[in-house]
Amino acid sequence: MIQEENTNKLLLVDGMALLFRAFFANSYGGSVRRTSAGVPVNAIYGFVKYFMDAVQKFEPTHVVCCWDMGSTTFRTTQYEGYKANRPSAPEDLIPQFDLVKEVVESFGVPNVGLAGYEADDCIGTLAKRHSSEAHVYVLSGDHDLLQLVDDRITVVIMKKGQGNYAVYTPEFLHEERQLTPEQIICVKGLMGDTSDNYPGVKGIGEKTAYKLVQEHGSVSGILENLDRLSKTIRAKIEADIEMLHMSRDLATIRCDVPIEIEFTSCGWQVNRAQVMNKFEELEFKSLMALIS
Template identity: 75%
Template sequence: MSEQRLLLVDGMAILFRAYFATSFGGSVRKTSAGVPVNAVHGFVRYFMDAINTFNPTHVVCCWDMGSTTFRTEQYDGYKANRPSAPEDLIPQFDLVKEVVASFDVPNIGIAGYEADDCIGTLAAALKDQAQIFVVTGDHDMLQLVDDRVSVAIMKKGIGNYMVYTPESLMEERQLTPVQIIDMKGLMGDTADNYPGVKGIGEKTAHKLIQEHGSIDGLLANLEAVSKTIRAKIEADLDMLHLSRELATIRCDVPVSAELEGCSWSYKRESVLLKFEELEFKSLVSLIG
């Protein structure tokens, strides 16, 4: 039997990317009834490209379910810098899940956790049964890379991916997947709005993790680092530990999927009906 290949899609990452790639000109694609569909239209193009690129036998799409998660409970500022979603994107959140469902692909998400956590959990649970490919724009996911899990970071334009394995991650960044978490703990993450250790940026964080292997190795060996860096770390110890925790993708959240339930095989008619309803004529050729 040939190898099973499971594609885990970071739905929100692709939907937002599709929205901003098609709305910068100021005009947003709408149906004749006036329903905005630009992000969903773009999502289908990215989604089908990922299918054609990674040729999966199974597919699951994971979603964020609202902005309140265990991370916002741990730290008020978490993602607090994010503007609210554009008005004409909001109705597309439900529409895109209907389109995914028309392909018979499970939509998975759970309140209190992020899509990353769902992806991490499913990857951990299913990697013994299938080779896993995660499609996302989010570099945090690189911590999930292992011999059975590849992370494909979407680059500009459709069809461009940087696919990370433990080897290519080491080659490009001289880091192991677990060191990605410790880097974030030290330098923080401006996109997710947690600070790490004040005054420690990416270069210093990288150097410290290279020299000491991990945050724990660094803390056990603080007398070996320069006085200034030591002072910064000692002043921000609590935030260092909290930032590391915020950066860690949880792989034990209460979601599950059986491999059999997510086979990539759809009924063309049900997809066509959905495309017709959303007036996606130009996309019909994508579904053969």
Template identity: 75%
Template structure:
């Protein structure tokens, strides 16, 4: 096994999780000047926990860069159901990147692509040089699992992860990474707002993929499925293909990130200064 271990952090997933884990109480952590910092504060706790747990030699943090991407061009409705970010979270988008940068960790994102695509691209590029671990809350990432790439899905609370490898994915879901995409193509995704085949939910999608192996296998054997399922698929064939496209993480985004610039090592004083500025006294114990 490689001596090198690259931790790819899904920044947005963790920032949103940190925001909502603390904002439901109604009292938002602020600096003495009134700047909201609850999400950034929570982010640092999740981030340092992941670093301590997975012990990487290299770390990169990936971000979405606005809501317009090549997927919104393919399908107008893509993610159009998402509410605007809470007002208290908006100033924290830049703040959190400053904090990540203070740890000497590159912030990576490309306009027109999602963080998922950056993570997929980097995982693909560096998996021959390092063991890759992706920390996220997003189950779509399971399509990236392979012998060199593990996906650590964050569970409730800090420090709880379900780590997926090809073996655990097969055990838990009876699916291969490629079949994760085909499942989404059939059933759609309510949080990303694309429909898949109307009337086909998770259970039916799972059954069809297990029986036929893939969407292509299913379409080649439409005669063998029930009349009602067949009618649904035939009525929504175009959307089925589009949904599968929308569900696919692109692993060839134009990134020029260099692994040699991502080594996990930071200057403690730089981080302490940033913590002082944001009044994160309670987090100082997390940095050695």
């Protein structure tokens, strides 16, 4: 994880992952932080704390924040049930969606997103494209992003409590799960994802999915060796073969999204006065000490 001095480090932030985590961490007991004008800002407040903690920990030279741009994407076109189980955003969170982007802009950090794609796809595209000129750190709480891990891309998963991270390199991923990044997609294809609401193969859970992928290498390897599986497992896969392929495709992060950033435009150079003005507007007096 430690890079040589003067090596570029690009931090790609999964904006919605941080914002939702911050909202629920800062609205316990039904109390929501508001400005004197009554504008809810609890999620933004927590977002800034998470964001600054990661910047201090990983010391990036460049930073970009990626966002989902609405619930309709190519995945919902492909599978109507995709994320259909998600509840609407809490009422107090809605006005914070635009405001948090203003805060990100005040740090001089580009906000990136494209209608029809998820933030994960934007992150994947930028990570692969810029990993030749910087070591990339992806900050999120979403384990789907582990499929992006390679020698130049480290995925940082936020754990419970500010400042706690699981830092995934290819070595750590293999040590923890005995999987390669590509195999993460195969596991999701088999077991589905209750959070994203796609089923995978009915009757195959996490434990069996891991075992099958570890033994046969991939979904393709499993299908080539159906005759070696137990009758029960084979029957489940054969009965749900189309959904297996669809689930695997839904789980695959696209790394060819038509977005571009000028690498030099996302250098981490904070204009302290600009950030302070935004903090004053949102009445974040206690966060001002974070901006040195």
